[in-house]
Amino acid sequence: MKKFILLIISFILLIPYISFGATQNGTYLNVKIGNNINISENISLSADNGFYLYDKNSKREITYIENNHLIAKGNQNGIIEIYDQSYNYITEISGDGSVILGSGNTRDSIVQVDQNKYRDYITFLVRNNEILLLNHIELDNYLYGVLPREIPASSPIEALKAQAIASRSYTMANINKHINEGYNLCDKVHCQVYGAYDNENPATNQAVDETKGTYAYYDGKIIDATFHSTSGGYTEDSSNVWGNSVPYLVAVEDEFSANTPNSNWTVEITARELKDKLLSSGVDIGDIIEIQLLDITEANRVQKLKIKGTKGEHILSSSNFRNLVGASFLKSTWFNVSTTGASSNTKVYALSGDSTVPREMNLDDAYILNDANKSTVSRDIVSRAIGKDRTSSLDGKSSSKPTTFVFNGKGYGHGVGMSQYGAIEMAKQGYNYEDIIKHYYKDVELINEN
Incomplete structure (x- = not known):
């Protein structure tokens, strides 16, 4: 078996540089x-007919490795070491992503990383004792992996075409979303969900x-074609979601x-669960009493809300609340939002200082007073009546706090741009992409x- 000793030395700026552009094979990212x-973790690589190593920018072949199975791992010097399956050293490459690995089948390169297969090439970035694994891939090959993860593949073809144009446009409009981290896009919902081959x-x-x-353009520029699952009947203005018009x-x-999956939904969260989630984010307002919706957009979506507790209140955007x-x-x-669980087994009355007639009152508006301050009623209380000669307890208890908050809503996602299930319904009704x-x-x- 041949052994290759290869050290790729590259001189780069500390600021990461991404090369993407038209080559004879298309646009890569x-x-x-x-x-x-x-x-120090082993990365398993497999490919039919061995591997070629290429310069990323020029796609010029550097060398050929005849093994179909390789193991890659990093070292403290920022170098990626390549071994065969028996851990015999083969070569090493720089961990700056400048060298890419493709399969020996140059017509249709498929590289398997552990259990997943990827089109085109694999490369590595070494950052802070970690390896970032990158798929260096041609644009439409990337979209092959995006579409079935973003929209049901069983959708009508015109809806799939609309998704293809939206995803292609979104990709190019956001091509530098992770530029400061050394790559173009991630494979998560933060960019677009990208699946393997x-x-x-x-x-x-x-x-x-x-x-x-094919791309969607506005005023001479490719649009940031955001999309979501379903609008529920009305899409939203970007300024109300992200603050930019x-x-x-x-x-x-x-x-x-209007009648698509998740166009209408109901969910519940207990007051205790909500309190715990606030505490985990560093907000302590005590037991949760009420949720108030403060601002509603013209498209019926909540922009801001207030959560009231026994120790204070907290205002946050609906996106942050979500x-x-x-x-x-x-x-x-x-x-x-509505509430369930608040109970009142007896009526509660109060006497003011200028009246001898007790009046029924709402415990949510009640406070316990002492010489120093006032505090909200924060627990189930036994109501007491004060008479001339003695204090007597009334039967039963009153609770001013709800136990569960019920949300009735519409739509799924941020609501900006294309509704995917709306696109599916349009295609069913005969509209084209x-x-x-x-x-x-x-x-x-x-x-x-083209």
Whole structure:
């Protein structure tokens, strides 16, 4: 067996540099796959017909390794060491991502990393004693892995084409989202969910192929084509979600999403659970008494809310509240809230200083007074009546605090841009992908750059 000793020395600035651009093979980007890996951990690589090592930018071949199975690991000098399956040393490459590994099948490179297969190339970044594993991949090959993770592959082809154009446009508009970390995009929902080669589907691949080179443009620029699962009947203006007004990301009436999955939903959270979640985020306002919705947008979504507790109150944006309780739990910011569990087995009365007639009162508005301050009623209390000669207890207890908050809502996701289930319904009704794109993104045009 041949052994290769190869040291790639590169002189780079400390600021990471990403090269992506048209080559003879198309537009490439670096997608971070999976979680960071400890520098001493073994990474298993497999490929048919061995491996080629290439310079990332020029795609010039550096050397060939005949082994079909390799092990890669890092060292403290920021170098990636390559071994065969018997841990015989083969070569080493710089951990700056400048060298990429592809399979020996140059027509259709598929590289397996542990249990997952990826198109095109694999490369490595060494950062703070960890390895960032990157898939250096051509744009449409990347979209093959995105679409089946972002929209049901069983959707009508026109909806899949609309998703392909939205995802392609979103990719290029956000190409430098992780530039300061040394790569272009991640494989999580923070960018777009990206699956491996084995997750691809013929229908979604067809949608990518049949829209190849097509982007949505506004005022001469590729749009940031955000999308979400379903609007529930009305999309949202970007300024109400992210604070930036984008002329093509405005609220539109969306009857196509009105009766789709998650267009209506109900969830519950106990007062105790909500208290614990606030405590975990560093907010202590005591037992939760009430949730007040403060600002509602024209598209019916909550912008700001107040949580009242026995020790104070806390105001936060609905997006932060959704993240606090879980974005998959509270599916959108279009909701109202009610309570259950508050009980009153006896009526509560109070005597004012200028009256001899007791008046019924609401414990939520009651305070316990002493010489120093006032405090909210914070527990079940035994009501007492003070008479001329003695104090007597009334039967039963009163509770001023709810035990559960009930959220009734509409839609799933941030609500900005294309509703995926709305697109599916439009396609079912005979609309094509251009109709869908122009319904959800105002005043855009589709341009094919091939």
